[in-house]
Amino acid sequence: MYAILDIETTGGKYNEEGITEIAIYKFDGEKIVDQFSSLINPERRIQPFVVNLTGINAEMLRNAPKFYEVAKRIIEITEDAVLVAHNAQFDNRILTTEFDRLGYNFEKDTLCTVELAKKLIPGLPSYSLGKLVRSLGIPLSDRHRAQGDAKATVALFKMLLAKDASKEIIQKCVRKDPKRQLEPKLLEMIENAPNETGVYYMHREDGTIIYIGKSKNIKKRLVQHFTNDSKKSKRIQLEVAAVTYEKTGNDLIAQLKESREIKQNKPIYNRALRRTFFSYQLTSFTDKNGYINLSIEKANHKKEAILTYSNYQQAKSSLYRITEENGLCQKLTGLYKSDSSCFLYSIKECNGACIHEESAAQYNERVQAFIEKNSYDNKHMLIIDRGRDVDERSVVLIENGQYRGYGFYNLNYQINNIEILRTIINPVNNDRDSQHIIQNYLRKNKVINIVKLPEEATI
Structure with missing residues (x-):
């Protein structure tokens, strides 16, 4: 659990500042579950430059509560939570100082979105909150007021969680959250899980990820894990101390995240999925008579594949459908062995x-029309689909036939600026498994939209 906050102060000498406004959003990694905001009478003079910056003046604060009057509420909303702020060292110091004046020891683990952004989104010209969120397409209202800045920090932190493929943020917080091990632990994990599509992470007590999975219904999948009698499931049930998750809004991004993060984190109970996702591929060659033939072959990374498949039966069933839908010849697609005509010719x-x-x-x-439609060679496109919320869309970027990454954007913002698209995309290294996942998904599922990009607009 995270307590994402922003504080406005009077300014002045180090450790003598007073709080003029505070906003705190309690965030479970997916949504805001509690919130608190208030003007505060600092009982001291506000520096003129601060009045000009924030618009908060002494008259506004005359009847505002003093810090000791809201201290209990701050303790309650930050209980068992990691403090998150833009320049967290400052906000934490201000809060600690105020509680010290009351004789209360306020100690919290902190995460700084400035430091996280520099690590996860390197190379930006500025990491000030205003310039950073604008570059990422995050809306920001009431700049230099606690509620506006804190709400923007929530959106920024949510984006940073999605970009944190190594899960350092989550693993750190699991280690520091003792309530995650309350008994009966498995029932509690199931109860807290969402009935939504996403990727889930099983942790040991020290935060280590031991298993990564994806599901269209995370809660239902956890029930299957925790009621299964297989040796692997029983070992997981004994070792798991916490389950965290990330909603993805659709199964395509869930599959892509699962594949990438298993390879990156190498969880002990994901051995099978560390290997390649597909074992057969569809290729083409031109015979001595000049006809292009299609052929199912065992996966060969040295040979260009049109489509890839998890097993031979899936490949063969797909090829029958391809032959029929494109008016092809069974003999030239390898489905009918004959020295003369194929079966389809006999039935016209x-x-x-x-x-x-x-x-x-x-x-x-x-x-060629079939190959062009299904091959990734030289394709530049965006795959648009459902997001994690009703007002959000997901985007998968394909550039020069390569999977470049995914991201999310708010429906109120049109992603037609390539520089903004660059910042919201979580960049990845393309691999054959990702290509297999995307092609297989598009064969079987409808997406909201596929936007073709002109070559000059690609990233």
Whole structure:
């Protein structure tokens, strides 16, 4: 759990500042679960430059509560939470000083979104909150007021969590959150899980990730894990101390995240999925008569694949469908062994390429159209689909036939600026597994939109 906050102060000498406004949002990693904000009478003079910056003046604070009057509420909302702020050292120091004046020892672990942003989104010209969120397409209202800045920090932190593929943020917080081990632990984990699509992470007590999975219903999948009697499941049930998760809004991004993060984190109980996702591929070659043939082969990373498949039966079923939908010849797709015509020719569903009645040029035109539609070569596009909330969309970027990453954006903001797109995309290194996942998903599922990008607009 996180307590994301922003504090406005009077300014002045070090450790003599007073709080003029505070806003705290309690955030569970997915949504805000509690919030508190208030003007505060600092009982001291506000520096003129601060009045000009924030607009908060002494008259506004005359009848505001004093810090001791809101201290209990601050303790309650930050209980068992890690403090998150933009320049967290400052906000934590101010709060600690105020509580010291009351004789209360206020100690919290902190995360700084400035430091996290510099690590996860390197190379930006500025990491001040205003310039940073603008560059990332995050809305910001009431700049230099506690509520506006804290709400923008929530959106920024949510984006940083998504970009943290190594899960350093989550693992650190799991180690510091003793309530996650309350008994009965498995029932509590199931109860707290969402009935939504996403990726989930099983942790040992020290925060180490031991298993990564994805599901269209995380709660239902955890029930399966924790009621399974297999040796692997029983070991997981004994070792798991906490389950964290990230909602993805759709299964495509869940699959891509799962594949990438298993390879990156190498959890002990994900051995099988560290290997490649596909074992067969569809390729093409031109025979001695000039006809383009399609062929199912065992996966070969040295050879260009049109499509990839998890197993041979899936590949064969797909090829039957491809042959039928594109008016191809069963003999030239390797589905009908014959020295003469294919079966489809006998029922007048093949134009006779198998016995050279149809010219190679005419036949190859349909094969090339199929290959062009399904091949990633030189493709530049955005795959737009559902996001994690109703007002959000997800985007997957394909550039030069390579998977470049994914991101999320608010529907109120049109992503037509390539520089903004660059910042919201979580960049990844392309691999054949990601290509397999995307192609397989698009074969079986409808997405909201596919936007073709002109070459000059690619990142």
